[in-house]
Amino acid sequence: MKILATAELPQENRLKLKNLFPEDEFIFCSNMEEAEAYLSNVEILITYGNDLTEPLIQKASKLKWIMVIAAGVDQLPFEEINKRGILVTSAKGIHKAPMSEYVFFVLMLVYRKGKVLIENEKNKIWTRDIHMEEITNKTMLIAGTGVLGREIAKIAKAFQMKTIGVSRSGRQIEYFDKNIAFKEMNKYLNEADFIVSILPSTPETKGFFQYKHFELMPEHAVFVNIGRGDAVSGEDVLKAVCEKEISHAVLDVFEQEPLPKNHPFWEEENITVTTHLSGVSPHYFDRALEIFSENFKKYKSNSKDMINIVDVIQGY
Amino acid sequence: MKILATAELPQENRLKLKNLFPEDEFIFCSNMEEAEAYLSNVEILITYGNDLTEPLIQKASKLKWIMVIAAGVDQLPFEEINKRGILVTSAKGIHKAPMSEYVFFVLMLVYRKGKVLIENEKNKIWTRDIHMEEITNKTMLIAGTGVLGREIAKIAKAFQMKTIGVSRSGRQIEYFDKNIAFKEMNKYLNEADFIVSILPSTPETKGFFQYKHFELMPEHAVFVNIGRGDAVSGEDVLKAVCEKEISHAVLDVFEQEPLPKNHPFWEEENITVTTHLSGVSPHYFDRALEIFSENFKKYKSNSKDMINIVDVIQGY
Numbered sequence: 164m165k166i167l168a169t170a171e172l173p174q175e176n177r178l179k180l181k182n183l184f185p186e187d188e189f190i191f192c193s194n195m196e197e198a199e200a201y202l203s204n205v206e207i208l209i210t211y212g213n214d215l216t217e218p219l220i221q222k223a224s225k226l227k228w229i230m231v232i233a234a235g236v237d238q239l240p241f242e243e244i245n246k247r248g249i250l251v252t253s254a255k256g257i258h259k260a261p262m263s264e265y266v267f268f269v270l271m272l273v274y275r276k277g278k279v280l281i282e283n284e285k286n287k288i289w290t291r292d293i294h295m296e297e298i299t300n301k302t303m304l305i306a307g308t309g310v311l312g313r314e315i316a317k318i319a320k321a322f323q324m325k326t327i328g329v330s331r332s333g334r335q336i337e338y339f340d341k342n343i344a345f346k347e348m349n350k351y352l353n354e355a356d357f358i359v360s361i362l363p364s365t366p367e368t369k370g371f372f373q374y375k376h377f378e379l380m381p382e383h384a385v386f387v388n389i390g391r392g393d394a395v396s397g398e399d400v401l402k403a404v405c406e407k408e409i410s411h412a413v414l415d416v417f418e419q420e421p422l423p424k425n426h427p428f429w430e431e432e433n434i435t436v437t438t439h440l441s442g443v444s445p446h447y448f449d450r451a452l453e454i455f456s457e458n459f460k461k462y463k464s465n466s467k468d469m470i471n472i473v474d475v476i477q478g479y
Numbered sequence: 480m481k482i483l484a485t486a487e488l489p490q491e492n493r494l495k496l497k498n499l500f501p502e503d504e505f506i507f508c509s510n511m512e513e514a515e516a517y518l519s520n521v522e523i524l525i526t527y528g529n530d531l532t533e534p535l536i537q538k539a540s541k542l543k544w545i546m547v548i549a550a551g552v553d554q555l556p557f558e559e560i561n562k563r564g565i566l567v568t569s570a571k572g573i574h575k576a577p578m579s580e581y582v583f584f585v586l587m588l589v590y591r592k593g594k595v596l597i598e599n600e601k602n603k604i605w606t607r608d609i610h611m612e613e614i615t616n617k618t619m620l621i622a623g624t625g626v627l628g629r630e631i632a633k634i635a636k637a638f639q640m641k642t643i644g645v646s647r648s649g650r651q652i653e654y655f656d657k658n659i660a661f662k663e664m665n666k667y668l669n670e671a672d673f674i675v676s677i678l679p680s681t682p683e684t685k686g687f688f689q690y691k692h693f694e695l696m697p698e699h700a701v702f703v704n705i706g707r708g709d710a711v712s713g714e715d716v717l718k719a720v721c722e723k724e725i726s727h728a729v730l731d732v733f734e735q736e737p738l739p740k741n742h743p744f745w746e747e748e749n750i751t752v753t754t755h756l757s758g759v760s761p762h763y764f765d766r767a768l769e770i771f772s773e774n775f776k777k778y779k780s781n782s783k784d785m786i787n788i789v790d791v792i793q794g795y
Contacts, residue, residue: 260615261591264638268591271584275577281594284752287745289737295759299576321637322580421605429603436600443611 164463165190168209169198170232176448183456195219202226207462209455212236212253217243228462231473232451234258234442237364241478251473252458254451256310258442262389263314265441266359267322269413270298272435273385299323304355306348306371307362307390308336315359327351331367345371352379357387364391365479371395377403384409389441392417397428404433415441480779481506484525485514486548492764499772511535518542523778525771528552528569533559544778547789548767550574550758553680557794567789568774570767572626574758578705579630581757582675583638585729586614588751589701615639620671622664622687623678623706624652631675643667647683661687668695673703680707681795687711693719700725705757708733713744720749731757 164187171193172180180189190205192198195214202223208215212231220226220243228250231239236253244251271277274296283290303319305312308328316326316338326339329351333344343351345367352358358380362368372395377386386409388395400412413435414428420439428434444450458469473479480503487509488496496505506521508514511530518539524531528547536542536559544566547555552569560567587593590612599606619635621628624644632642632654642655645667649660659667661683668674674696678684688711693702702725704711716728729751730744736755744750760766774785789795 260613260639261611264587264591264614267583268587268593271580271587272593275580275584277584277588277593278597280753280756281597283754284745287740289754291754291756291759293756293759294761295577295756297576297760297762298580318634318637321634323576424603429600437596438599438605438607440596440607440609440611443607443609444613445610446613 164188164207165201165205166207166209166459167198167201167205168192169195169214170209170211172209172452173448176452180452180456184459207459213238216240220244220247220249228252230254230455230458232257232448232455235363236473236479239473239478241475245475249475250469251475252454252469253471253473254454255471257447257450257454258444259311259314260446261444262311262361262441263318265389265415265437266315266387267298267318269387269435269437270357270385273411273413274298298357301325301356302327302354303357303359304329304348304351305339306358306360306394308339308342309361311361312336313338315361324357325354327355349376349379352376353381355380355384357385360386360388360390360394362390362394363479364393369393372399374399374402374408377408380409382407382410386412387414388412389415392420397426400434401427401431404431411435413437415439480504480523481517481521482523482525482775483514483517483521484508485511485530486525486527488525488768489764492768496768496772500775523775529554531555536560536563536565544568546570546771546774548573548764548771551679552789552795555794557791561791565791566785567791568770568785569787569789570770571787573763573766573770574760575627575630576762577760578627578677578757579634581705581731581753582631582703583614583634585703585751585753586673586701589727589729590614614673617641617672618643618670619673619675620645620664620667621655622674622676622710624655624658625677627677628652629654631677640673641670643671665692665695668692669697671696671700673701676702676704676706676710678706678710679795680709685709688715690715690718690724693724696725698723698726702728703730704728705731708736713742716750717743717747720747727751729753731755 167190169192177191190201206225206227208229211233217240226249231253234255234257276293276295299322302325304327305315306329308330319326320338328336328339328342329348333342335342362371397418403409404412411433415437416439428436454470461469483506485508493507506517522541522543524545527549533556542565547569550571550573592609592611615638618641620643621631622645624646635642636654644652644655644658645664649658651658713734719725720728727749731753732755744752770786777785
């Protein structure tokens, strides 16, 4: 079979695929511009999912399967894909290790006064007179209960936290002490010491967290957003922190990225800004192509049991 | 009964004890100097365990029970205590929440490049070009497998780590994939991505980690010491880091504390210094006095089943 990669893969991963599937023909490109010439001839496409358009799908007349090696698939031309009956799979869950680590790292950065510790080290100041909090035993509310939410909840349980999961359905998920539906959230916000948003970008989650929600949180609450920037209005977070509705916000994603130099987030002491890197991992390609390889074996044997099949009608 | 506290307790904890045991007489002092006058008259002593001497024990002729509200008891005059048959209990395990949090916080500080993130935030630099590692799936060797070691191992398992526990006996403990005896350690050091020392100060653990041990660790290993400063020679750690036998050391305890201003640890990029505060917690007194209260109830009812009874012959 002919497989075309429009995502630039490291040399070692290319080699690994060739060794694993010696009877198949891999065409490795650095981007769609380079790949377009091969498009009409291939059955399988490996892509980040942001380089496809309707005309390109039409051009790829033999295409039967698109493997998106990213977690989100919101930029695919689903109508055309659906019309053609093309199978789509994703690398959903690929970020669960780095992103769940990020959550606990930044919470402890705030609670264990990490910035103060680093500043003291720099200035060679020996002091034990630092008011530190513990994350152990606290209550964490996680908006989004997919693969990543479940992973965060699992680690939270190791820190003896109470975990509340918020999702569309509110159905019961492992590692959550309580699962509630989106519409019930307001009743539980006052219990939450930590509020973690891992919401994807959908019409339903746009502007999900509003000022009224921050008003319902305890004053000592810490809000962490690693999902999508548009799940919360930047203005509302800023106001909530400045008016002391919550004590701290840690933001890795923003409505506008890169975050402009003159944005007040950078200067606000009780907002910690990181630069959309909670998912950064040295194991990205290994994990993505492990999913591809597993799926490819199943694809070849006509198994229906592939990993992360995307619903092309719903678009996720 | 008469209880004398030589450890200065917060007002709210004093009140709580009085309310809990209204029939008993509590004498709350700020230190031994202030407390000495009452010593000959009391049956129970609440102390940090560093203010007792043989003459003071002799003076405390009615003393039957010493509650040490600290984890370590190495400064008690055990010979005299044993001669008199005085019961000793400790607050062992009191630091397990903050100290286990500390371990994962500093490992992520190193692996997720926390110092770089904070510096970039300060300078409003938007970049995703930071090489970050993951702590997930790594192997952690923990020297010391008591209450704290077990807690650290439990959290390590939530991060899908392989956990190796090192102790005198090497007996099997929950949450450890493997438990080995001190004398077997050398065989396992090359497997360890993270080496965490929580060893107490005993003749056996003095200078426990030596240069030869760092030579056996992988070059990318991170060494964390939150036990006692004398478990490792400062010179050896410094040499191991400078000669790249390991990639980083995080030290919270030192042979000499405070660490002198001119000590090379402060300046070494691959050594992170914190100031003996891994155990700092806002819940310290609540937890210590909860152990005291539980033990006091049992003491009054002549129950043998008290928490954290110290072996006054072995001294721990």
